[in-house]
Amino acid sequence: MRLIGLLILLLAAALALSVAFGETQLNLGQYQAAFTDPGSPPGVILFAIRGPRAACAALVGAALGLAGAVMQGLLRNPLAEPGVLGVSAWSGCAAAVAIAVGLGAAPGVLEGAALVGALAAGGVIAILAARFREPETLILFGVALSAMGGAMSSLVFNLSPSPVTTADILNWLLGSVANRDWSDLALALIPMGVGAALCLYAAGGLRMLTLGEEAAALSGLPMARLRVAAVAGAALLTGASVALAGVIGFVGLAAPHLVRGAAADDPARTLVPSAIAGAILLTLADLLARVIPTAEELRLGVVTALFGAPLFALVAWRAARSWRS
Amino acid sequence: MSPALELRGVSVRRAGRAVLTDVSLAVAPGEMLGLVGPNGAGKTTLLRAALGLQTRSAGEVILAGRPLETLGERQRAEGAGYLPQERRVAWNMPAEDIAALGAARLSPRDGLALARACLDELEVADLARRGVLDMSGGERARVLLARLLATRARLLVADEPAAGLDPEAQLLILERLRRRAADGAAVIVTSHDLTLAARACDRIAVLHDGVLRALGAPGEALSPEVLAQVFGLDGALIASPAGLTLAVRRLAAATAPR
Numbered sequence: 001m002r003l004i005g006l007l008i009l010l011l012a013a014a015l016a017l018s019v020a021f022g023e024t025q026l027n028l029g030q031y032q033a034a035f036t037d038p039g040s041p042p043g044v045i046l047f048a049i050r051g052p053r054a055a056c057a058a059l060v061g062a063a064l065g066l067a068g069a070v071m072q073g074l075l076r077n078p079l080a081e082p083g084v085l086g087v088s089a090w091s092g093c094a095a096a097v098a099i100a101v102g103l104g105a106a107p108g109v110l111e112g113a114a115l116v117g118a119l120a121a122g123g124v125i126a127i128l129a130a131r132f133r134e135p136e137t138l139i140l141f142g143v144a145l146s147a148m149g150g151a152m153s154s155l156v157f158n159l160s161p162s163p164v165t166t167a168d169i170l171n172w173l174l175g176s177v178a179n180r181d182w183s184d185l186a187l188a189l190i191p192m193g194v195g196a197a198l199c200l201y202a203a204g205g206l207r208m209l210t211l212g213e214e215a216a217a218l219s220g221l222p223m224a225r226l227r228v229a230a231v232a233g234a235a236l237l238t239g240a241s242v243a244l245a246g247v248i249g250f251v252g253l254a255a256p257h258l259v260r261g262a263a264a265d266d267p268a269r270t271l272v273p274s275a276i277a278g279a280i281l282l283t284l285a286d287l288l289a290r291v292i293p294t295a296e297e298l299r300l301g302v303v304t305a306l307f308g309a310p311l312f313a314l315v316a317w318r319a320a321r322s323w324r325s
Numbered sequence: 326m327s328p329a330l331e332l333r334g335v336s337v338r339r340a341g342r343a344v345l346t347d348v349s350l351a352v353a354p355g356e357m358l359g360l361v362g363p364n365g366a367g368k369t370t371l372l373r374a375a376l377g378l379q380t381r382s383a384g385e386v387i388l389a390g391r392p393l394e395t396l397g398e399r400q401r402a403e404g405a406g407y408l409p410q411e412r413r414v415a416w417n418m419p420a421e422d423i424a425a426l427g428a429a430r431l432s433p434r435d436g437l438a439l440a441r442a443c444l445d446e447l448e449v450a451d452l453a454r455r456g457v458l459d460m461s462g463g464e465r466a467r468v469l470l471a472r473l474l475a476t477r478a479r480l481l482v483a484d485e486p487a488a489g490l491d492p493e494a495q496l497l498i499l500e501r502l503r504r505r506a507a508d509g510a511a512v513i514v515t516s517h518d519l520t521l522a523a524r525a526c527d528r529i530a531v532l533h534d535g536v537l538r539a540l541g542a543p544g545e546a547l548s549p550e551v552l553a554q555v556f557g558l559d560g561a562l563i564a565s566p567a568g569l570t571l572a573v574r575r576l577a578a579a580t581a582p583r
Contacts, residue, residue: 076415076416077415135415204429207426208426208429209415210414210415210416210418210423210426211414211415211423211426211469211472212409212411212413212415214373214378214407214409214411215407215408215409215426215472217376217377217378217407218376218378218401218402218405218406218407219402219426219429220398220399220401220402220403220429220430221398221429222398223398260416264418264419264422265416265417265418265419265456266416266418266422267415267416
């Protein structure tokens with residue numbers, strides 16, 4: 001509980017920083033104006049531009065952090081996360097198809113496609129996980145699924161009818177939380193809420209899986225049901241994140257990694273801290289994307305990949321050592 | 326008293342090959358059964374089939390007086406606890422948290438207390454807060470056995486619980502399982518160490534190529550004929566001050582002309 005309290009304080013600080021900083025520097029008087037009159041220009045900046053953007057980053061980060069922690073617990077592997085396993089790629093690809101066929105702007109279509117893509121990849125992983133127990137093997141399948149998702153996305157680019165559509169898809173696949181409004185967030189909250197509830201329901205099963213499938217099967221827990229809940233929950237969280245912010249990798253890897261030690265390595269007790277840590281990481285990553293002075297604003301997915309890929313290598317290094325023992 | 330576990334004509338086929346053929350046996354509460362056989366004899370398959378972890382091609386499994394398939398998850402867990410041979414643990418959880426996984430049906434506080442008692446029983450209470458991945462293989466084996474003991478199931482099934490441990494630890498582990506049998510649990514252990522199995526168990530089941538070759542008191546089941554035909558050993562179980570001891574040499578060595 002102390003860990004969760006500390007993380008919430010850090011998240012509040014990250015959100016405050018994220019709202020306070022941006023392209024336009026506000027002075028103290030302008031902050032005052034924003035709070036007395038939300039309709040004033042500073043008020044619009046704070047409450048209609050930066051506010052939803054920061055909240056969106058936090059929400060997507062929390063969803064990905066939780067999804068990563070659940071996948072790691074389920075597959076008993078510190079390298080598992082939606083990006084590495086190809087769930088994000090399939091989700092992104094499905095959404096790209098929706099954009100390419102001109103349905104990107106129709107309400108709910110892109111979101112639905114992203115969810116379907118994520119659930120399909122989650123289903124494939126669940127089937128593979130039931131057949132192949134070795135944690136290393138599943139990561140290899142994840143690489144294959146990622147590559148398939150990437151290849152299909154390339155195919156969509158290849159066949160895309162116009163350069164404008166191609167740019168649309170690319171922009172969106174790079175991952176961003178810019179220009180989101182509160183209604184976008186509200187829409188994402190529904191699948192994310194259901195996904196989070198399923199994940200928390202599965203928590204006890206994830207803890208039991210620490211000992212392996214067979215010991216867990218005789219633990220008295222309804223493992224089959226818990227496993228389905230975990231897969232569906234993680235897929236919903238990922239799909240809703242992709243629908244809201246495009247493909248953002250490695251948050252699901254980094255967040256559980258950061259909190260695991262403080263949660264006594266317990267896959268169940270890692271879940272909530274991972275969600276909050278994911279929210280903090282993505283809020284800070286988005287802040288970084290905005291304040292680093294580049295000609296074109298950095299994309300959130302690019303920032304997380306730049307930091308996340310080396311971390312992946314580090315976690316792989318450690319995992320390989322523990323698998324050998 | 327009805328058996329804790331009964332197998333009736335259990336067969337298992339895998340990839341078109343018979344791995345287990347028509348095995349029938351029963352284990353009563355308070356009894357410790359040793360399951361032995363050469364590598365690939367089907368020992369683990371038999372345990373897995375008995376626990377519903379392996380699909381059977383024929384036969385029936387009766388756990389706690391009822392067909393296995395009619396039991397819910399909870400009843401199955403009360404009926405049997407399982408310690409797989411595989412000692413891989415995914416996360417570096419503290420020993421007491423690992424042992425407490427066996428007591429998931431209790432409140433967290435009671436579960437932890439029982440887990441600590443079981444760790445103490447296996448003489449690793451001082452490691453309670455240490456992460457299992459930071460331990461030696463022998464220490465981890467004891468922690469995992471503590472998890473099995475904490476299930477308090479009516480049948481305890483341990484696949485090679487003593488493999489790869491030093492002699493003192495092997496004896497300790499078998500002794501503790503023996504104590505559970507004395508307290509009324511049924512116990513099944515597999516072992517490659519025939520002396521260890523013969524000393525600790527009330528009865529020995531000998532499995533060879535998926536067929537139950539002998540079942541009975543250690544001296545009976547591990548007769549010179551069985552030792553020769555199943556294990557390729559020339560010799561016998563002999564009484565020693567410390568209990569039964571296997572005095573054997575390789576059969577090939579005995580028959581080969583010198």
